[in-house]
Amino acid sequence: MDTHTRESFKGECSNLLAEVSVDWRGRPCKPNKHGGMRAAIFVLGIQAFEIMAIAAVGNNLITYVFNEMHFPLSKSANIVTNFVGTIFLLSLFGGFLSDSYLGCFWTMLIFGFVELSGFILLSIQAHLPQLRPPQCNMLSQEDHCTEAKGFKSTIFFMALYLVALGSGCLKPNMIAHGGDQFKEDDDPKHSKKLSTYFNSAYFSFCFGELIALTVLVWVQTRSGMDIGFGVSAVAMALGLISLCSGFFFYRNKPPQGSIFTPIARVFVAAFTKRKQICPSSTEMLYRSENTNAPNRAVGSFRHTNKFRFLDKACIKVQDGSNMNESPWRLCTVTQVEQVKTILSVIPIFACTIIFNTILAQLQTFSVQQGSSMNTHLTRSFSIPPASLQAIPYLMLILLVPMYELLFVPTVRRITKRESGITPLQRIGVGLFTVTFSMVAAALVERRRREAAVGSEKQMSIFWTAPQFLIFGLSEMFTAVGLIEFFYKESLGGIQSFLTAMTYCSYSFGFYLSSLLVSLVNKITTSGSNSKKGWLSDNDLNKDRLDLFYWLLAGLSVLNFFNYIFWSKWYSNTPPSSSSQGGGGRTLKDNEVDNIHV
Template sequence: METMDSMDHQQKHQLRAADGEGDQDQEEETTLDWRGRPSDPSKHGGMRAASFVLGLQAFEIMGIAAVGNNLITYVINEMHFSLSKAANTVTNFVGTIFLLALLGGFLSDSYLGCFWTILIFGFIELSGFILLSVQAHLPQLKPPKCDMLGIPAVGQQPCVEAKGFKALIFFVALYLVAMGSGCVKPNMIAHGADQFNPNNPKQAKRLTSYFNAAYFAFSLGELVALTVLVWVQTHSGMDVGFGVSAAAMATGLISLVSGTLYYRNKRPRGSIFTPIAQVFTAAILKRNLAVHRCQDNLRNSTKANGGNLSLSEGFRFLDKACMRTQDEAKAKESPWRLCTVAQVEQVKTLLSVIPIFACTIVFNTILAQLQTFSVQQGRTMDAHITASFAIPPASLQAIPYLLLILLVPLYDRLLVPFARRFTGHESGIPPLRRIGTGLFLATFSMVAAALMERKRRDASNSGQVISIFWITPQFLIFGLSEMFTAVGLIEFFYKQSLRGMQSFLTAMTYCSYSFGFYLSSVLVAVVNKVTSSGSGRSRGWLKDNNLNKDRLDLFYWLLGVLSFLNFLNYLFWSRWFSSSSTTRTSLNCVRWG
């Protein structure tokens, strides 16, 4: 991965130049203060403004993580779903959150702007938390109580799954949370990053520190959610736990509003899909034309600094969209027949990052297992630290975040400056290389999980109960893996985009989570079908609703193999990205097409 990011910054600054962002003053004019006037660099933006957004991020993840990471316990114990249905309910919920990130990114870049998108959908998320709390509190909105074996409690009706109106209330509340959180997430990252001017060398370095700080805020929120809030859910009831999540979200919104006077706000630019459609339309209309590729034939942006932008090597069939024909040189330019070089390069960027995006889907499928099956593993183990205190199984996921709260500041303050001396990259470790490191480590998380599950299953079937701390290695390894992959992916996508598409491209990183969680649901169903029909067993690896009979260890081994193959696939595509995005340096006329 030596050459993965060697061209990123040169190309990025060339694209900004072609779109009117070539100097710092022009960059400042594209941002507004809270009154709609041009922002003042001495008063607006910077880490002070971003800190209010970081506060929102910490509290928002605190609320959503407390719900998502312990949701499987609620749907099994209170809604009485089966283990496989409960796992799929959780993965579909989390998948929907991240899929809706695209909607949030589109609305922000096109019409609302980051601040208003966060505020509107933040209140939608808050309403979902409140409705979940109300349902968890009122017995008439839940099915009758019963124990884990389905035996009715004294004086209660037989145990049945929540259906009808009760299920409707649950899913409406759950997907209000999903819609709100999905649209808020990419805009928190983008709005915080928008507080820095990437054309200023000092602020460019602070932008890298901001991405690390954002992950620190994320880890802090996760840690509090998985310890304090999960403990509240376990000992005070899920209704109180959901209520605390609502309070955390409300606090985050207060933090967001408190920084209003200090924000740099970028203008929405209308539909972000129209310029993309124009490039494809123009390229298709000119598909049969033979044109000369030379600088005089290119249509640069009207704001270009000298018109010196060259086209990159990848997806050359799109180049015709920005090349003039003799007729277009004489007639009025139509944006559906003649596009700017910046437009073409933006579409090329979108196409070229898709393989990188796809390579992180399996990574997030692994994450889905840690939030579902691994929590259920913990329920079958000895969770006692002392005779009177036991760790809630969902709190196991706090272990990597406790480690990361210590590692992220050290990474930002020590490793990044040290790495800059060798790589010359403002991020220390270039984003693509950072992603690859995380994908490689994820494989070992599943290896550890498979080995531990075999040990737990054998011990349980022989009448022994092992300590819950045996499950910690898989969480620790994956937490370290996520520090590299998640932050690297967000930084990579944000820095690839031109002005006006930062939120949407940032949202694409969250879609990786979505597809990963959806793939988990599909993989569970496929594995069950294949292993039940082809092995001679009456049920599949994950069909018994009893981990002591299921073969979760084999499922983890399968994920480990898929993860390693995915890492090899990533190495290929990351090198392809570097080569396809290389800027053409020759401007001699070349006949092609």
């Protein structure tokens, strides 16, 4: 048996395993015992508890870094920003490990304990004075605070990035593992079930965020950060208990080796044969070595004309010679379509970055905006500005069930789709709606500034509620639609990795926010007689935050039209003239052949 035949045989065996979801013993799953919402409920449990734990730490971390570890304010802000960005970037690593080597369940279990150890170490450091720099009198001009250095600093960053590593690797796998519990098996209601699960997952996320931003932040404020970190550790432990409780009910997709190898082979093979001419008929393209096996690469998806240069990777040089060709020179149509899918979803992913840039403003400038307003609900009780972030989640806990129970059935009668609207349509609605969040923020900020400067009156903090409410509504469409889109469009074996891309959008959105602030300050300073930019002062009454909000609203409108272009480009892919079947764009699990060789 030559090398290429042996490699193809290994690939076919791998795909046969991938077609069958297995239980905890590695045996094929039983439809009446494994999977379904009964199994997914345990995944929803760890998702709620994990976001509860990480959100409580992340939203109040700057208080601990600045007040207890005594890092300068600018450095403290960078520490928090780097921490959040690292979490989302590490989601790619978690998705890669899961799809390639460990599988979703074991990836979640291992890194869940990594995250738990980070919370415990943070709690120990916050509790023991010898692990923190000495307290200082902030009122004394002679007493200067000394920031944490050496061993104390090492312990802090070790704990912080254990949390980041654990949370980052957990996030994409919670979504993917929950989705894996719903096997398609030609079920006409599969799309509806999957959409219901993603809505339930987002409800679980909102519930965890709401508890974190209210109860857990209150515990941190009243009882100390050591108790607060300890409560986060308890929440994480409860999440792991929930995960392990469903051990006997899960459908598990076996890992299939490195997901990057077959992708790299397509590019190498296409480059090697770059001088070849793409055939007019797809029947001339290489499909499978196994002539006895059904041609699973066609019949349920269309061979597309996007990125046709990649089709050169599966051109047969001459009849009969393909048996001796290296897998790095000859790929199957299915492998090429997998790479095409990954390339095709990148523009959709890029269109959500502006959306998350707006989210960054709501977590920074809008909180600062609320700090300069009247926060008193009664004479004796005031609302912490950071708790404004709980407003959208409080609303979403009500809206998500209404969306599933009222909106979807109503729209289903019109569109004849089980999920009501497609994931791409759902993302579009969110990207359009989020513009009005920045419009509301700009109008409120202008009125607040005029009132503060003209009459020195403080507006009520509740005037900022509309911008948070509108963003919450738009996030229900965009965030859930994006996750559903990536999961459904991904081919067999890369669901976790592509789902992780949704979290990278958060990182890029926050990084773009920092870049925009710097650029706006630089541009407006150079064109201003006062030599001060829109956001260069530490006083919002002197800054022009309202103009910055209007800029973001304008960018959001442009981004929406950009998204319309790319979503139409993605949806209106013409099939090649000779392709068979006109079904869906993606492959089903039982129709993937030789993806991972």
